Amino acid sequence: MREIVIGTRDSALALWQARWVEQELKKHWPEYSFRVVDIKTKGDKILDVALAKIGDKGLFTKELEVKILDREIDLAVHSMKDVPTMLPEGLIIGAMCRREDPGDVLVSHKGYRLADLPPGAKVGTSSLRRRAQLLRYRPDFQLYDIRGNLNTRLAKMEKEDFDGIILAAAGVKRLGWTEKITDYLSYDVCLPAVGQGSIGIECRGDDLEVLKIIRVINDQDAFDGITAERAFLRKLEGGCQIPIGALGEMEQERMTLHGLVASLDGSTILRDKITGLRSEADQLGRTLADRLIDAGAEKILADVREALE
Known part of the structure; x- marks a missing residue:
């Protein structure tokens, strides 16, 4: 054997x-x-x-x-x-x-939903993508880097008295901790990472x-959607830690691909979508990236890379 x-x-x-x-x-x-x-x-x-x-x-x-x-x-x-x-x-x-929920969630030991977080709320996240979109949503948030496995992050949230932390829904659900989720972030607020879930x-x-x-x-839906997302990311020459989001949504043989590029502080966000055949997933990703490049994405990403050096 x-x-x-x-x-x-x-x-x-x-x-x-x-x-x-x-x-x-x-x-x-x-x-x-x-x-x-x-x-x-x-x-x-x-x-x-x-x-x-x-x-x-x-x-x-x-x-x-x-x-x-x-x-x-x-x-x-x-x-x-x-x-x-x-x-x-x-x-x-x-x-x-097969893709689990690709979105992001709020976990708050204080029971907050995103809209209920107090002024100047302390929020933990390890992601520049989440950071940029959260600041766009609420510029008053105080955002803190939080690394480690989920147990470590949950412990740090309580120890350092964060009002909440933002996590990938898929990981929380897979570990059987769905009851810890206090809010699901809509894609309008926070577009997921490429391949998330x-x-x-x-x-x-x-x-x-x-x-x-x-x-x-x-799973062919996951494969085609993420193929488009990865083509989008590759054309932008972005990495996993750059503020870029994307999501390919399927409807039979057609796909709608959403894409986003953001500045680190969320003050500038470019967002667009494209619809086409799932068989053209790679091309859809590249075309959507070209649209955002034409709208100024390269300058945003160059500024991000310079700030991170």
Whole structure:
């Protein structure tokens, strides 16, 4: 019986995702054995520095990718929002799993909803994308960087008396903490990160056996929508830690792709959408990016990169 080795980060959420993938694959492929191994990534080792200050080239993926290429593992399970748009030669995203709620949520131990947060509310977030959009919504917010796994962030919220923290809905739900959510942020307030809510499976492009195995848990809606989002991000030359948001929404064979580029302080936000055939996902992403570039996105992103250097 061939063993398929599944690599993952060692956070609680990453391990949950990898074990979910393992269980789903076992259902479909009883003739294989599967084993999960956890690997600490650069992004997991450096917790006292804001993500945007570290750089975003494979912060949560590089160590896993090296082990795929070295054939120490057969595939890696990622949160798609952490996966750079350019992969190392020889590797591909072979499957994207059904998307959980792609949006952001407020968790407040004080019970606040977003609209009820007091003037000058202390809010924690590790994301420049969320920061920019929150400041656009409420310039009075005091925003603080908050890193680490969900347990760490929840503990810090209470210890430092934040009024709330902003998290990805998918992670909170997957860990069984839905009851901790005090508000769901509308896409009008906060457009999600590229790929947010979906689990991606990376493998060697020439490993036809593994590609066949993982294809059974690919979700075509997630795959097409996120393909468009990633094309949008790639054309803008943005990284995972740049204030860019996107969401591809499906309606049968058509897709509406929403995209956003923001300045760090939220004072300037460019936002647009495009509708077309899902079979043209990559082109839709590039076309929407071109529209925002024509509207001034390159200047905004250049200013962001300069500020982060």
